[in-house]
Amino acid sequence: MTTRSEPAHDRSDPNLGAIMGERRQLINLAYRLLGSLADAEDAVQETYARWYTLSREEQDAIASPGAWLTKVASRICLNVLGSARVRRERYVGEWLPEPLPEPAEWTGGVVDPADRVALDESINMAFLVVLESMTPAERVVFILHDVFRYPFPEVADIVGRTPAACRQLATSARRRIRASQTPATPAAQRADVIRDFKQAWEAKDIEALIGLLDPRAAMIGDGGGLASTSRHPVESAEQIAHGLVRIAAHVPDVTFLERTVNGQPGLVAQQHGAIVTVYAFGIAGGKITNIWAMRNPEKLRPWTTETQQPPR
Incomplete structure (x- = not known):
């Protein structure tokens, strides 16, 4: 991943430090x-571009530049979400959120730390997938209020709704979240399940794989149109296990590595030294309920082979 250039502006700007200090918060919000990290970076870049189209007098008149930047970035994201629905209807196959590695593994430390996303429960893959089922307004209101703790009057000003309407949107969003939630699995247990899964996959042990999968498990692949990626979800433990064994048998020179994906234990597949797939998992009751496989090269941008740890 490369660092995007800063907006052109007068570097003697006394507000420069404070303004650029908001970048990490904006990236976290926009992602x-x-x-999508790429879309988030574009939204933040556009936010700064709008700031620097203001005259110095207009900038000085803004009491809280950080609040102004957040409002503009949120509105840009709201517009992007509206157009993204149209784009994703034309997307080849399933669309999944862009996976993120541990910040320490991003491009050997070359990337600006402000471009890294803080890892917490609000960016795990299961959570992001549920967000995709929300309307753009629900998603923006929920993230601003429930995740970033903006009060409803401020959220209402951002999204152009009344505070009462925003409360209703947040309630609807929470209902979607609750409907998808499963009892939390301790991190150590999640890691053990993924390690056992990796070993069973490498051994092409169908019975062991079936034993680790929930009977109603689903596997979704996002290849961005790659011919080798299923364009439809694969459902049931047996179907998934047989499919995984076929992958292991027919794709040469693949190495599976345990990695943190969006803050939780996951796997990556390396082929000829390059990461070709990132796997995130949903786990409940000690069983794998969901597998999300990201193969679209454009969504693997933050991942690099240069900083990966040795296989384990």
């Missing part, structure tokens, strides 16, 4: 709103 959760859009589910």
Whole structure:
């Protein structure tokens, strides 16, 4: 991943430090709103471009530049979400959020730290997938209020709704979240399940794989049109296990590595030294309920082979 250039502006600007200090917060917000780091970076870049089209007098008249930047970035994201629905209807196959590695693994530390996304429960893959089922307004209101703790009057000003309407949108969003939630699985247990899954996959052990999968498990692949990626979800433990064994048998020189994906234990597949797939998992009751496989090269941008740890 490369660092995007800063907006052109007068570097003697006394507000420069404070303004650029908001960048990490804006990236964190925009990624959760859009589910795509590339789109989040574009939204933040556009936000700064709008700031620097203001005259110095207009900038000085803004009491809280950080609040102004947040409002503009949120509105840009709201517009992007509206157009994204149209784009995703034309997307080849399933669309999944862009996976993120541990910040320490991003491009050998070359990337600006302000472009890294803070990892917490609001960016795990299961959470982001549920966000995709929300309307753009629901998603923006929920993220601003429930995740970033903006009060409803401020959220209402951002999205152009009344505070009462925003409360209703947040309630609807929470209902979607609750409907998808499963009892939390301790991190150590999640890691053990993924490690056992990796070993069973490498051994092409269908019975062991079936034993680790919930009977109603689903596997979704996002290849962005790659011919080798299923364009429809694969459902049931048996179907998934047989499919995984076929992958292991027919794709040469693949190495599976345990990695943190969006803050939780996951796997990556390396082929000829390059990461070709990132796997995120949903786990409940000690069983894998969901597998999300990201193969679209454009969504693997933050991942690099240069900083990966040795296989384990």
